[in-house]
Each structure stands twice: as C-alpha cells, then as structure tokens.
Amino acid sequence: MQFVARCAFIMLVPIGALGLNACGAEREEAAAKTEESAPQLDVIGLPNGATILAARGSPGFEIANYLASEDVSSRSFILGGSEFAPWSAKPQPEAEARLATLAQLLSAYPNAKAKIVGHTDNVGTAEENRRLSLERAQAVVELLVGRGVNKDQLEAQGMGMDQPIASNDTDAGRSQNRRISIILDRVEATD
Template identity: 45%
Template sequence: MRRTKHIRIGMPALLALAVVSACHRPSPVQTKPEGKPGPAELIELPNGTIAARPGSAVERMAHYLASQEPAPRTFRFEEAEFAPWSAHPNRETLGTLASIGVVLRQYPQTRIRLTGYTDNVGDAGRNLTLSTQRVTTLKALLIAQGVPEDHIETQGMGMADPIADNGTEAGRARNRRVEITITQK
C-alpha cells in the first residue's frame, strides 16, 4: 500500500503556484465567443513571463509598468470582487491579485495605493469600516506574496464614488470594489 504525504500550503502560496504553473503551459488555441474572455497570452516581465487575458487589469498593469508613462495610474478588477458585507475577496479576485503580486515583485520600486469602496446599502459608518477591511485584506495577501508592506498604502472610502447604479444588484456588485493605483514606478 502506497502512502502519500500531505503538505499544507497557505492560500497566497497556492495562488502564486497556480499562476506560475499556468505561465509554463501553452495557451489553448481557441476562438473567442463574443463577450467571453479569450485565452491568456504570455507577457514579458523583467525576469520572466506571466500569463494574462488580453485587456485584463494584470495585462494593462504589466504593460504600464514596462512603459515610460508617468504615475499615477489606477486599475480596476474586471469582476465583482466581494459579496455583500464581506471583506473576503471572491476566487476570481484572489487569482487576479496573485497575478498582480507577481507583476509588482518584478518592479520593486513600484508603490501602490489600494482604495476600497462599497455599495450604498446600510449605514455609512459600517460601509466605511467594511471598505477599510477589504483593502487591509488585499494588502495582507500582497505582503504574503512578497510585496513590501511599506510599498502599499490603503484607504477606505465607503459608499463614495459609485461607478455603477446602486439601484440594481449588478450595479451594487460593481461598486463593491478595490482600485489599485500605481503611485510610483
């Protein structure tokens, strides 16, 4: 009888492993249905490559950091990032954040600000606290991936600056977000 050894791996390490593994597999060749994301493409980084979907925050951030364009520049995730009243990012956000961590480590002089927002449901004070918890959670995940703590500022904004209609669930989901601003490159 063969015995297997189980090893515990933390979520940030597991996500980074998944991203690195994906970078070493060729992208499948397929046609992209209208409105659906296409296959990932490899993007050259200073010390390697990363796979990212064309037009994604990861792809745009990697190209921006490699460019001569001055800071600041703000990036948003493509999907709804948080469930209502939750400071825990969804699976897609965790994957995107793992890729962003890989990109940021390639540009060690980069400094960022994570700005958190909520929808307009509930008390303004509670929403401000929640938005701060969200950016604190994402900051901790980036630090666990090797991004220096002193390179990450956080700011909770609560219900301020909605980007979508808070009168619909889809709009509220888009307003529950964190924006990443490159403040120095």
Template identity: 35%
Template sequence: MTLRTTTILVATGLLALGACAPAMDGTGTAPGAGMTRTQQGALAGAAVGALYGANRDDDSSGRGRDAARGAILGAAAGAVAGNILDRQAAALEQSISNPNVQIVNHGSYLQVILPEGILFATGSAAVSGPAQTDLYAVARNLNQYPNSRVEVIGHTDNTGSAALNQDLSQRRAQSVAGILAAAGVNQGRLAATGRGFNQPIASNATDAGRAQNRRVEILIRPTQ
C-alpha cells in the same frame, strides 16, 4: 540664446514628437489619444524639463541652454517611464486569468479594478480562492517592477449606513493588501484605504450600477 528662442525650439521639438502619433481623425478625438504611453511620457517629460531648466537658476544668463537641456533630459525620462508602464500593463494582462479584472494605463499610473463579485461574498472581507490566485499574479508583477508605490482602495455602493460601508471598504482594502504582502510585496510600498460609497463610478439607483461601485482598486504609481 534667449528664453523666447529656446521656448520656440522646445515647442518645435514637442511638435516633432507629436508627429510620431496619428493625427486627429475628425471624430473629436483629443490630440495625443493615438499616442503610445512612451510618446506621451516623452512629451510630458520634455515640457516639465524645459520649465524646470528655464527656472533652475536666478539669472537668465544660461536659462535658454538650461531649458533645452531640461527638455531633452525630461523627454528621455518621460519616455522611459511611459515604456515601463506599457510593459508592466501588458504583463499584468497576460498574467491575470479573470476577464472581469480591468487594467487601465493612465499614462502616469496603472489602475487595476477588481469587482466585488470576484473578490468577496456579500458583506464579507475574506478574499475568495480564485481571486487570491489573480492577486498573487499581481504581486509577482509588482515584484518584477519594484519602483512603485501601491495604493489599495476599497469602494462600496450606498446600501446601508455610511459607517458600515466605510468599515467594510477599509477591511476589504486591507485584505487585498495583506495578500499582496503575503505574496512578497514589500509592506513599505503598500497603503490600504477605504472610501465607503463616496467615490461611485456608476449610479447607485440600479443593480448594475451598484455592482460596478462595489470594487477594489489597486493603483500602481511609479516612483522613478
């Protein structure tokens, strides 16, 4: 089987997977927007697997066969990973009591966004009691799904000097990571980083925007 023929077959398979999802409804929604993470993971895995399989050896004698096998294995692995993230995100949503905590499933990783207002007093890096309860819930979830690395990232608004905000964001990230570790998360999985005011998600020109920028994010990235 030629590489071109196999590429067509793989593309056909990808289209078949995509057909499981709702089609674009004419509102400008991007293809795949209505798909589950399992379906998106299968599509991505199939594409990566096909490319890997097609290029796994130096000659082209078995490249078509390898591309097809790679697509099948990649689709299966991607579907499993997407399904796990779906289930982990749903479990997090059920276990966290504060409605101001946002959980975003990006398909390849989960993002937990905790506003400053539920975590810290102004200028402080000491985590409040109610927020600790939710962080313990996050820790239980991380222990239930152990195959991931966890990045805890602190952010501030632009009030004050860059040095002051960098230090505060680092201490806050370390405080959150410390609670996750105290709740049983393996420290080898955890990394704490302060970004100061370098990554705003809203305008610092308004009170509401600055409040959004003052946050800690927990990024959960699967390792298998």
C-alpha cells in the same frame, strides 16, 4: 413482422449515423466558436524573470504595460469588480487569481507604489461602509504581502460608498461597486 422490423432497423442505422455526424459537426462548430470567443492570452515577461499570462485589455495586461512603460504619472485600475460578497472583507475566489497576478507584477517592479482602495455598495450607513471598505483594502494588502510583495510598496485606503461605478439600484450594480481599485505610481529608482 420480423421482415418489417428488420427493414426499419436497416433504415434507422443510416439515419442514426447521419445524426451522429451532425452532432459531431455541431460539436466541432461549438468548439470553434468557443475557441474564437476565448480571450487570447499573451505571455508577458517581467524584469525579475517571472512571466504572467494576461488577456489583452485585462487589468493584468494593462498594469503590466503601465509598469513597463516610461510613464511616471499615477494611474488607476479596477481589478474587475464583484470582488467581495456583501458585508465581507474576504476577496471572492475569482478575485484571488487577479490579486495573484497583481502580486507578481508588484514583486517584479519593487519601485512601484500601490494604493489599494476599497469600495462598497450603498447598503448600510456611511460609517459602516467606510469601515468595511478599509477592511477590504487591508485584507488585499495582507494577501499581497503574503504573496511576497514588500509592504512598503502598499497603502490601504477605504472610500466607502462614495465612488460607485454602477447603479446601486440593482443587485448587479451593487456587486460591481463592491470592489478594489489600485492607484499605481512608478517611482524612478535612485542609485
């Protein structure tokens, strides 16, 4: 009996080693796929000497390119949607990182003007949603000022539920509609 147990053990060791190698190869393959699918971050230098990291196509990347351009037309940007929980004027934690980047950008471009526009889903009355959307915009303005943006660069506006970007028939759509959009104007410096 001991002989059979020893033989079984001896046969399992190489099989186990193969399994470990396969797991290691699977882990390496999964890590490579994750690295490939992760957004590539660009380091963007700002005129005030600060830098930000932004993925190509992200709101931060697009805003930085607009502000650095010669384009003086107004441009509208959405920070990412799902910025607020239902009936809350406090930005969600994942939105605060995007707002921190926006604060850095606006601080680096003191001649830029930003209209911070709050939006809601369609739950509740039009008046409740208009009030809540303005509270959201004002909360974002306060957050940006708290991060060093000149309050004279900012204006808050509430749109209520009037401009949905997704269907209000689903939780996911309503979540996307609870957002902040930014309308930026580059104002030429006057010497």
